Amino acid sequence: MRPSLLRYAAQALRRRDYSSAAAAAERKVAILGAAGGIGQPLALLMKLNPLVSSLSLYDIAGTPGVAADVSHINSPALVKGFVGEEQLGEALEGSDVVIIPAGVPRKPGMTRDDLFNINAGIVKGLCTAISKYCPNALVNMISNPVNSTVPIAAEVFKKAGTYDEKKLFGVTTLDVVRAKTFYAGKANVPVTEVNVPVVGGHAGITILPLFSQATPASNALSHEDIKALTKRTQDGGTEVVEAKAGKGSATLSMAYAGAVFADACLKGLNGVPDVVECSFVQSTVTELPFFASKVRLGKNGVEEVLGLGQLSEFEKEGLENLKGELKSSIEKGIKFAHAN
Ligand SMILES: NC(=O)C1=CN([C@@H]2O[C@H](COP(=O)(O)OP(=O)(O)OC[C@H]3O[C@@H](n4cnc5c(N)ncnc54)[C@H](O)[C@@H]3O)[C@@H](O)[C@H]2O)C=CC1
């Protein structure tokens, strides 16, 4: 890779300067499911992140090749591949951040909840190992259904006595990435300047973009435009699943989103101030035990779960409408963790 390309990719992830103090800490990042559709480009992006000193790539198959490939890139992170359960402990030991994109993706006609039966067990097994080998790591859960896999992880950690609600995150960054892109296109504003909070959960109507708080503000958008943007954001995953026609779901945009979120976690750990991202975390923002909203990240993970701010009538309605589905997905995860 040419140095200019390397610089470009690193810059794409960088929304604040990496101060020398922040960049100095040694940080190990592990990716579980690293040989998959998301795992491979995510491994590439994390290899390019200057905050990563050690990159551990784990999967049940295929990681030696991915690790050999990525390790040739002339950036500082030292890359190691681990394959099979017997190497999982070594892969995890000493990790500061563990990113989990392990599990099956959707095919057309499926909901994220249809993945529950397979992915719940995968996530449970991986979280059991995390509680044993790196109980202090920040966990970035990508595996679907996120609305259930995060509660499963919480229950596994509670059982092991290692649960720290500040360290468990459902990755909803792709919803934010989509909301920003779709809003910029419709409002005709520069996409790199756009911010849109997305709250709730990560499936269908539980995804609630707050376009009334989007910046730069636009008065060019009608109520119909906002409704259409909301629906497109909620259906963004399905749009990709259908376009891929049986060959999986979002991988490249998800790898980008996962890299943005992991980068924010690393900056928070390193003491960079005012790092705020939306994430699905343990929450008291609503009556639901887990909820996605803006979160301030710090040296211990979640520093502060931020409130929802002022909502439009349309958003208030969306919030009430999503609670039933989100509640039952959370309960399904908790029930699974207790029963298995
Ligand atoms: N949170 C989000 O916004 C998004 C979540 N996803 C979810 O991410 C997950 C992965 O998607 P893809 O990478 O496209 O799937 P994929 O099938 O291409 O890759 C999954 C990888 O997980 C590995 N794996 C399976 N069991 C494992 C285990 N026990 N330990 C370690 N690795 C294991 C597989 O070997 C495979 O390499 C899916 O559940 C998908 O729904 C996808 C896009 C967005």
Ligand SMILES: O=C([O-])CC(=O)C(=O)O
């Ligand atoms: O739609 C899916 O199944 C994958 C996903 O979570 C997304 O792309 O948002």
